[in-house]
Amino acid sequence: MASNFFDLKKRKEAAAASSSSKQKAGLSQAADRPVPWVEKYRPKTLSDVTAQDHTVSVLRRTLQSSNLPHMLFYGPPGTGKTSTILALAKELYGPELMKTRVLELNASDERGISIVREKVKNFAKIAVSTTTAANASKYPCPPYKIIILDEADSMTHDAQSALRRTMETYSKITRFCLICNYVTRIIDPLASRCSKFRFKPLDEGNTRLRLSSIAEAEGVKYQEGVVDTLIKVADGDLRKAITFLQSAAKLHGAVKERTGDDMEVDSGAKGGEITVRSIEEIAGVIPEKTIDDLMQSMEPRPHGQAVYTPVATIVQDIVADGWSAAQVLLQLYNRLVFSDMLTGNQKNQIVAIFSEIDKRLVDGADEHLVILDMSLRIAGVLGDTGS
Amino acid sequence: MLFVDKHRPKTLDSLTYHHDLSSRLKALANGDFPHLLVYGPSGAGKKTRIIATLKELYGPGVEKIKIDSRIFTTTSNRKLEFNIVASIYHLEITPSDVGNYDRVVIQDLLKEVAQTQQVDLAAKQRFKVVVINEADHLTRDAQAALRRTMEKYSPNLRLILLANSTANIIAPIRSRTLLVRVAAPTTDEIVDVLKGVGKMERLEVKDGLCKRIAVESGRNLRRALLMFEAVYAQNEVVKDNTPLPPPDWEALISQIADEIMAEHSPARILQVRAKLYDLLTHCIPPTVILKTLTFKLIPKIDDTIKADVIKWSAFYEHRLHLGNKPIFHLEAFVAKFLRLLESYLMDMDYDF
Numbered sequence: 001m002a003s004n005f006f007d008l009k010k011r012k013e014a015a016a017a018s019s020s021s022k023q024k025a026g027l028s029q030a031a032d033r034p035v036p037w038v039e040k041y042r043p044k045t046l047s048d049v050t051a052q053d054h055t056v057s058v059l060r061r062t063l064q065s066s067n068l069p070h071m072l073f074y075g076p077p078g079t080g081k082t083s084t085i086l087a088l089a090k091e092l093y094g095p096e097l098m099k100t101r102v103l104e105l106n107a108s109d110e111r112g113i114s115i116v117r118e119k120v121k122n123f124a125k126i127a128v129s130t131t132t133a134a135n136a137s138k139y140p141c142p143p144y145k146i147i148i149l150d151e152a153d154s155m156t157h158d159a160q161s162a163l164r165r166t167m168e169t170y171s172k173i174t175r176f177c178l179i180c181n182y183v184t185r186i187i188d189p190l191a192s193r194c195s196k197f198r199f200k201p202l203d204e205g206n207t208r209l210r211l212s213s214i215a216e217a218e219g220v221k222y223q224e225g226v227v228d229t230l231i232k233v234a235d236g237d238l239r240k241a242i243t244f245l246q247s248a249a250k251l252h253g254a255v256k257e258r259t260g261d262d263m264e265v266d267s268g269a270k271g272g273e274i275t276v277r278s279i280e281e282i283a284g285v286i287p288e289k290t291i292d293d294l295m296q297s298m299e300p301r302p303h304g305q306a307v308y309t310p311v312a313t314i315v316q317d318i319v320a321d322g323w324s325a326a327q328v329l330l331q332l333y334n335r336l337v338f339s340d341m342l343t344g345n346q347k348n349q350i351v352a353i354f355s356e357i358d359k360r361l362v363d364g365a366d367e368h369l370v371i372l373d374m375s376l377r378i379a380g381v382l383g384d385t386g387s
Numbered sequence: 388m389l390f391v392d393k394h395r396p397k398t399l400d401s402l403t404y405h406h407d408l409s410s411r412l413k414a415l416a417n418g419d420f421p422h423l424l425v426y427g428p429s430g431a432g433k434k435t436r437i438i439a440t441l442k443e444l445y446g447p448g449v450e451k452i453k454i455d456s457r458i459f460t461t462t463s464n465r466k467l468e469f470n471i472v473a474s475i476y477h478l479e480i481t482p483s484d485v486g487n488y489d490r491v492v493i494q495d496l497l498k499e500v501a502q503t504q505q506v507d508l509a510a511k512q513r514f515k516v517v518v519i520n521e522a523d524h525l526t527r528d529a530q531a532a533l534r535r536t537m538e539k540y541s542p543n544l545r546l547i548l549l550a551n552s553t554a555n556i557i558a559p560i561r562s563r564t565l566l567v568r569v570a571a572p573t574t575d576e577i578v579d580v581l582k583g584v585g586k587m588e589r590l591e592v593k594d595g596l597c598k599r600i601a602v603e604s605g606r607n608l609r610r611a612l613l614m615f616e617a618v619y620a621q622n623e624v625v626k627d628n629t630p631l632p633p634p635d636w637e638a639l640i641s642q643i644a645d646e647i648m649a650e651h652s653p654a655r656i657l658q659v660r661a662k663l664y665d666l667l668t669h670c671i672p673p674t675v676i677l678k679t680l681t682f683k684l685i686p687k688i689d690d691t692i693k694a695d696v697i698k699w700s701a702f703y704e705h706r707l708h709l710g711n712k713p714i715f716h717l718e719a720f721v722a723k724f725l726r727l728l729e730s731y732l733m734d735m736d737y738d739f
Contacts, residue, residue, distance in 0.1 A: 035541070035542075036538075036541060038538070038563075039541070077559045077562055078562055106534070112462050150535060151531055151535070154527070154528060154531040237558075240562035243564075243565070247421060247565040250414065250421070251411050281568070282565065282566060284566045284568060308693040308694060309690075319428060320605070320606040322426060322427035322428055322431060322569060322570045322571065324426065324552050324553040324554055325552060325554050326553065326554045327553075360701070360705045362554070362555070363705060363709060364523075364554075364555055364708045365701065365704050365705040365707075365708055366678055366701075366704050368678065369681070369697065369704050370701055370704075372697050373697050373700070373701035373702075376693075376694040376697050376698065377694070377698060380694060
């Protein structure tokens, strides 16, 4: 049953067992279990949830009144949607009761129309289980169950329509919580049955606070500017930032232990200290120099010389180095759109090019041709100043 | 055995380039191992590095590989046969084999693996590794199915995704994995590898030849090694200037390019069509045909129309992915190219 996986205690036991079989602790902390930090530092209570003040305060009020509406959480990845509902469920029921009261289904479970008809409906139908007195004194234990449909935007429209009546019929004993990235992919009849909560991308201050507290708790040393880089590359996605931080810590922490070996360590990196460059490498950010070179090659040449050869050479290198085309697009976009050298008209044209190229990349077109085409077309726009 | 397989490095220490990356992988394998997303151009050594990492994780046991054939049933009761390459510690799957049904495989197989504990008590790691090839060809649904699985079952399961680019991997997956970029080797690094292989095979190695192979291969090590072997197989005495035989299909494409340049008429398009069909029936991917053809044509034309040719090449390449009859788009590109060239030549006439 999916609900078993809420049992954090069991999960931790399993994790502890697995770490005991390994003698080596990869990190500076000896007691560290191989649990991703994202899981380890998942907010345990509602008040731990970072930065979603509005949502949290609304939920807190419903917690007191013990009356929950159907909910629809939406927002970009890594903003705490799943964490919030899990934390809420735990505050409502406590770890024991959660197993029987909460059903979590996500895109990894089969969620076709048949499952909605059977599994969801059956769970919604069954009477609310009773709670022990001890549990009831600690937690509110309201008399309804919660069904969490994570990643609901990947459900088919048919399956979503099948939910409509189910949600209403059993609303006395069951509350639904839909979680999705794109609210537009939830059909209107479902969306109108839920109260919507928008999760906004985390702002800089909160991300910084969270990251530095995790870094401190894990005893990670880092260079000046690392947190800023993390914030920049993560772009409001806290999970991404934490994953990057952990990856970087692992790489450097482990390298530190074996300084005696003749292994090549990032130049300039002191043992165990995360460098800005290593974060960028993990995030797949292209070095500024490569982008500079590309920009340079796209500049119009004197005497009407064609830009083809220099651009083609650099693009070939970029592709051979394995940089992702999407990343080239993103970094070039940031450069060009905020550049003061271009006229508004040029920017218009360039943005139009970007949008078309992005579409092609998503459709799976060949990256080499696409980047080359993009660079040449941008070069064409750049050279067009005279007329 | 081909040189490529025979001289494939087996351990992280014996890899000849990207030492930085090797030491990182080693550090990861000995610490706690995250989910990985390994990406880079083909022939850069992604797979080699992964196999070496697996060996670092589990020891020589991973080299004992067997092939399982499994049958999955879709919701519509369709039976899917699916091949799995497995050792006792890891599984290797190519979900794009089953096309649109890859979601079923991902859901069923990964859960099954994730919910069973490691049987071998002597195993170095508690988790199993699932290597997913061609992850960039996974459908959106399949990728969505991966999301929560990766978090939930992390004590029992680690994923290694292999992809040529990260563009088609959805953001939630990217934020859950450690991205590992494997860049193509530089020409110098390829030359070194070729020399090393030549030495082990007791062949007479020529510097000039290695250099030429390295340049010709377009920084693709696998291709360089195959070319290297072909040259030695075809010639008794190898000199610095021994010609490098291009693969048949490439020779045919350059022939097409020559023909296109020689005459610009509808009749010529008809002739070219026969050759394009020939290539397609020999299972050369249409993208490769279009790309190779473009880069063969580019050096033959004037600088001023190169940008336009690339623009249309990219345009039709995109169309290839959306449509399902490659020949239309290939031919459309040829026709467009002829038109571009012709109008360019006409302009020249007017000018003078």
